[in-house]
Amino acid sequence: MTSSSDILNARILVVDDRKGNAELLHGMLSSAGYTSITCTMNPREVCDLHRANRYDLILLDLMMPGMDGFQVMECLREIESSGLQVQSQGERTALPVLVITAQPQHKERALRAGAKGFITKPFDRLQMLTHIHDVLEIRQLQKQLQKFAVRSEGVSEEKIFPRETGDLFDQLAGNLPQVFWIWDVHDQTFRYINPEWEKMTGQRVGRGDRLEKIFEAVHPEDMERVLREAADLPRGGVDHDYRLLLPDMSIRWVHSRTFPIKDSAGVHRIVGVMDDITQRKQADQQLLQVSRYDALTHLPNRILFYESLRKVIKQSEMNHRIVSVLFLDIDNFKNINDTLGFALGDELLREFSLRLLECLRVTDIVARIGGDEFGCILVSADDLGNAGLVASKIREALRQPFDLQGHQVTVTASIGISVYPIDSIDADTLVKNGDTAMYQSKTAGRDTYRFFTPEMNIRAIEKLDQENALRKALDREEFVLHYQPKVDLSNGWVTGMEALLRWKRPEHGVVEPLEFIPALEQTGLITRVGAWVIESVCRQIAEWRHAGIGEIPVSVNVSGRQFSRSTLNQDVIRATQANGIQPALLEFELQTERALRENSIDSDLLELELTESSLMMHAKKTVSILQRLKALGIQISIDDFGTGYSSLAYVKRFPIDVLKIDRSFIQEITTNSADAAITTAIIDMAHSLHVRVVAEGVETAEQFDFLKGRGCDEVQGFYLSPPLPANEISQLLLSGNRRLKPTPCRPNTGESACSS
Template identity: 45%
Template structure:
């Protein structure tokens, strides 16, 4: 405790003289200078003339507590605080500095700042020398600032808009809870800790972040800057940003600050409106207007690239019968099913549109040849013809397809559509479930079709069929690892007939069963002959037609062929398209498992063009997936085809399957497949289909 003994009173005379001197020196000093005793009332023994301006009392009123003691001027709520603060400083021999309130003579309350030091006599403090200044205005300013900050903080914390401060390259400096919630984080701190690289972690398109930074640097701000961004869970939303650049004294960028709103619902609504204007309401396919626009784009691209663009006009063969007999709901269901099947067969760059009624139009983009277009159309025919059920009845619906090609059959959209429509009627005349090109050279009229069917029935007896063999090569080693047997027909009076013309006819007529059995036996016999001539055992691949796979006697036919020829089952590989498997999944699974038990290899051909699910794929007893040539042909130019090819390779390896790519024709395709881990390849780059003598020379 501070000493307040009688020694203090004995010294008051000297202290009074000092106070008088200080009063003269500090008469014009802003504030109050004082000396007081350390007692219960802070008895003043000197106060400068600033006393009246500060307290409303004369200095004499306080001296010896004549009118009022200074303790009484201090606000009652602050007296203990003041005394404790002074005593604490004296006990540690420090100056004291305290802010507190006083009640002036007029009753108003003011804030003051007092700073002082203890005065010693010997070892004891006897008095205080100090200075008191009115800080009411400063306190008011601080309060106003605190209130403004509180209000801003309330706005910041409770705003429904996202608010942020960020740097060009170090993430966020501050974010409010609304922005954290918008981006899927529980707290702003969690968001700022995890989001450090906005270009990679936040923006779906990193170039959009680069555009934002460029605008902030050149224009010092953005308004309604729209971008797609990732939320924490990987989902994507649309945002709109308003922001400004905050610069330092040297015009350097200190940070950005702004607001963010979620505009995903608005974007979805806008997209829905655009979609309704350009798409068919029933099937969701592009309508006539959008199809016309896509066709014009395909023509322009084909003109620049020197490739082919094609229009395929599709009409359902039995739609009117189904619509009339089963009702419009069944008809609508059929249209949706057909739309889905057509879409599943197409590349991302192609367009499937509904023309109206039961008519569909395909815009085939950037095809290298008419053969490629033919392959696509054949897949479409198979896909549409797959069975479907309505009202408990299994139905089969086929279609007729007419094709026109740019630039051969027209130089503008209207001409190509008109000619494709005409070709479609030609396809119907050919017997439906068929396709026809508009060009006279490639169109098959009804008379020619009947004549071909007649010649086809006698082709086996006349030994007009032969097999060609296309090499399969291991990509890693470059070694020959197998061959695919491909059917060829050389008619005595008409010469070579392309498989695309006679195989669909054989399938439709049922002749494919007998022809397919001949192919199987001939391929097995040839494989044995090569081995007896000294060639190493190589798997020979044979394609199974839809009719063969679904027959109950397929297993017997295969076993008999192996017995009769003596071929090791391990040297036979059967290729089945996924579309064929999905026609009757359970029956296909049963048949394939029984074939697999014989030791035969099984491959899914044209993988990626059908509509099998992963659930079924993992159940299939297959050894290989063959990537369809429609994807391989564009893997070096079409990002979508490249991505699909990579995905198929990855999927196959996950399922412990090998991958074969067909239709490899260039070094660039070869290099792409090698770099992405494809196992085997076949195509003109490695060898065209060849007669058995030429293949034997290749083996040698």
């Protein structure tokens, strides 16, 4: 018998080029109790990994760069074929590969390539885990069945029953359009099977063969059910449908009926008739596809959307999840149809659906409700704001024009949001409320979103107002930079500045960075604002030099989103080409180099501060980006060191000039022995690697003296100077005394070093 531990200890390989998908699948499997899970994002590693580990199950994404899932399956099939020549007969089990796909049209090809089933995007956790459990259980059953078959081989001729059918029977049974067979209950072998079986499957089964011979053709996903029903053969008839997987990897559906034949001692024969019903099943499947999926976009249609919503709500009742329903309507879509024609209108709908899919997680559901209306179902643990973030992401994604056969078309959408269980616990009512909220969005002027619940709507409107104000803030020159001095601990001299972004929002005063930096990130405005910060800093460095103050290095915070998306890197390079510097591929490099060149600034006067998380987000790419920036002469520092990975290995790996100890350690450095030990260790580690150390957030004389005693290189904080406008910094430096006198201790203001 197959035990639960056998299944949970099965070796599983997850193959997906998207890290988020791989981590999601790994998490689902781990939480379900599976103990041996390997993940790879490189499809070229799969075959070598399988040769070494012989996995029981491979979850394989179909669409991957460099080597797609079909090529991977071809390689795996060769491994399995060669492996069969050296394995014992009892180990001849087919490799279960479940392909991961969001494209229904790929399924038939995948089956022919060797797939045993599918995991459909977006993932349905319960359905996926059930499917995986069944496949692994079937694999164990197959192994047991094959071992049983091996033990049963070598049946002597004396045990094979003599032929009992005459010529008339042969002619009748041999010309039946169905498969016809007779099985002996006591001997457990076939007494007769007509030629139709070999015609259908290409496999030969003869008198004396055991029942397992015919099971070799059963599709692995149907094997468990067929075996279970076969166990009931001696007790009565069976009437069921299942699939056959043929040697050429094609699939046939069959309808099998069995009848017991009794004598005075009971059932002694089983007669079976099997019809090929493949064409009928295919027609049913096509009908199901038409009835549940949109033919134009291949997204779920209104029927499947409602079914999915009811199912999600039922699951959320048990695990106390929040379900958000988004209704979207393309603004003024009729004008596009009237102007460009229905063909391009349909193309827009297809492209629009792809944009939606890119904005959502694999676990979310997107459907075309009808016409130019779309619906989304989001599930979250307790984040009521998640739907608003997704709505903002969709609005931002639509700002890029669609290319429709040479026509550049920009569209907006009106979005309505209803939330379970706040707005309703009923699927139909949630949809109705979402539709009502969508029309509120249209009434509000389109290109916006509204919640059905008034309280949530107020917060959404405030967020939208902030986003709209941020879009105009740069053009209206509402952003300003303040500068906080850095001081050399050995002599008290000012060694440089950190640029800090401030937003002077009309009628709101100065807005704290923590209130608007996340909005810049979410809307993508961080790219423009970040470029403005670097340009402004370079211009300020030049102004200080022209004013006779001298060369003042300035550090600039770089957003993780900027760096990970590589948008921060392409401004520098356009300008590097004129100077014979090898051009890089990233926008930020171009921006930065141009700002340095246009202001005649030495590149070592600019320092880029990146957080640990942004450095490690795409480590391989990050190394190459930093190396190109270093080639330009730009200084690189790690901000908030100690709060993230804090690994000596990656400090050695990246071309880093400065480590900045996070203010959270400095606050209690004189009262908390752990913070004191960590800070001391960071200083010693950095110095061993010839990296400078800067402590931020210094507010007391005790903190200052502690850091000086431990050999820290530089400090910044309110104890020496708060962030100041550029003109006040100029006055400070023009006084001729580059040494800063400590100021009385101030309470912790929560000042953040956030800038761009």
